Amino acid sequence: MRIDEFDFQLPEDRIAQHPARPADAARLLEVRPDGLGDYGVRDLPRLLRPGDLLVFNDTQVIPARLVGHRDAVRVELTLHKPLGGPRWAAFARPAKRLKPGQTVRIAEDFAAEVAEKRDGGEVVLEFDREGAALMAALDAHGHMPLPPYIRGGEDEAADRADYQTRFAAKPGAVAAPTAALHFTDRLMAELEAAGIEWTTVTLHVGAGTFLPVKVEDTRDHIMHAEYGVVEAATAERVNAVRAAGGRIVPVGTTSLRLLETAAGEDGVLRPWSGETDIFITPGYRFRAADLMVTNFHLPKSTLLMLVAAFSGLERIKAAYAHAVEAEYRFYSYGDACLLHPEKD
Incomplete structure (x- = not known):
């Protein structure tokens, strides 16, 4: 059709x-x-x-939207699929500024390395932790991944429950x-x-x-x-x-x-x-x-x-x-x- x-x-x-x-x-x-x-x-x-x-x-x-920095460049990441262990597929913005081997720092003690770059703004991230430790870090530093038609994807405190x-x-x-x-x-x-x-x-x-x-x-x-x-x-x-x-x-x-x-x-x-x-x-x-x-x-x-x-x-x-x-x-x-x- x-x-x-x-x-x-x-x-x-x-x-x-x-x-x-x-x-x-x-x-x-x-x-x-x-x-x-x-x-x-x-x-x-x-x-x-x-x-x-x-x-x-x-x-x-999970709070799958992350805001980090590569050097002085602001990077937005939206995780969308676990790939096993510390690896996740994610959509990055701006993806064109990222290269494999580079590190995106989300917090002083929380970071991910770009392991692979794919088409359509997608990257593979390898975090510095996995399992329950990664989930705890996402809970502490991540944002709820609202779709873009809700307030441009920008979450509020109430969205954690809503x-x-x-x-x-x-x-x-x-x-x-x-x-x-x-x-x-x-x-x-x-x-x-x-x-x-x-x-x-x-x-x-x-x-x-x-x-x-x-x-x-x-x-x-x-x-x-x-x-x-x-x-x-x-x-x-x-x-x-x-x-x-x-x-x-x-x-x-x-x-x-x-x-x-x-x-x-x-x-x-x-x-x-x-x-x-x-x-x-x-x-x-x-x-x-x-x-x-x-x-x-x-x-x-x-x-x-x-x-x-x-x-x-x-x-x-x-x-x-x-x-x-x-x-x-x-x-x-x-x-x-x-x-x-x-x-x-």
């Missing part, structure tokens, strides 16, 4: 710069085969059914699974009282999530890979819920992509770990998801292609046009959708 089929116009003032407060006060657009419904996220307990299973991504966002879900348990993401940001302790208690269950998978979201699609046809796009895990207990639970007639409701495109990666042609979910580069576009046959909760996505993005595959391109176009007209808030800190499949 042509990429321009996934384009739409969005007024700049519709891009949320801060989350709703409280987080579960966000709006929710239900997209059904028979039309649209305007609700709030707190309506989910009555929009779902007892026995349904929500699937959250329990990845934890850009992290309540399910975050396994460090490794450099972007938040943002659909889950709406779920508060209060909302989870209300869902539990309504008989709606939940479980988790892990997909460490990479910065490739925000990379624009630069080709003209979806068949020519090379999808970024992200590391994920579906535990045996989670697979068993998902299969049991579905066998009992419950629906599987991934929260966010990351959870959905991982479930679809781990599901067989028979729809049975199996334990899985590794890197997934699954690229879902219209025409894909879904095996593991019955509904999904997600935010509103960028024009021409792989995430918009995924939701168009799930609910139908024309229906998603109509839903997004309604959302713009009704002043829904878009993107990472914006409002949510409850999507039904194209043929519910």
Whole structure:
């Protein structure tokens, strides 16, 4: 399909710069085969059914944006993929000023050497520490890696909590699974009282999530890979819920992509770990998801292609046009959708 089929116009003032407060006060657009419904996220307990299973991504966002210096030159680094030990792939700005062997000093006692230079502003960094020591240094000196459409990527103190879900348990993401940001302790208690269950998978979201699609046809796009895990207990639970007639409701495109990666042609979910580069576009046959909760996505993005595959391109176009007209808030800190499949 042509990429321009996934384009739409969005007024700049519709891009949320801060989350709703409280987080579960966000709006929710239900997209059904028979039309649209305007609700709030707190309506989910009555929009779902007892026995349904929500699937959250329990990845934890690390403070992956660093500001350092090479001699007197200021260098911005955004880590996006661990390469083992002290090595990380990162996007650097200005990358053209960096050469292999040079050191970028982030703090007096924290530095990284440029081990390799790649295309597109990407470098491989080798830090002066690894493991828990590196995570501690990132926590002390790093910034939350907000996407550029939120305040130009400049974080504030509140983003340490705002850009992290309540399910975050396994460090490794450099972007938040943002659909889950709406779920508060209060909302989870209300869902539990309504008989709606939940479980988790892990997909460490990479910065490739925000990379624009630069080709003209979806068949020519090379999808970024992200590391994920579906535990045996989670697979068993998902299969049991579905066998009992419950629906599987991934929260966010990351959870959905991982479930679809781990599901067989028979729809049975199996334990899985590794890197997934699954690229879902219209025409894909879904095996593991019955509904999904997600935010509103960028024009021409792989995430918009995924939701168009799930609910139908024309229906998603109509839903997004309604959302713009009704002043829904878009993107990472914006409002949510409850999507039904194209043929519910």
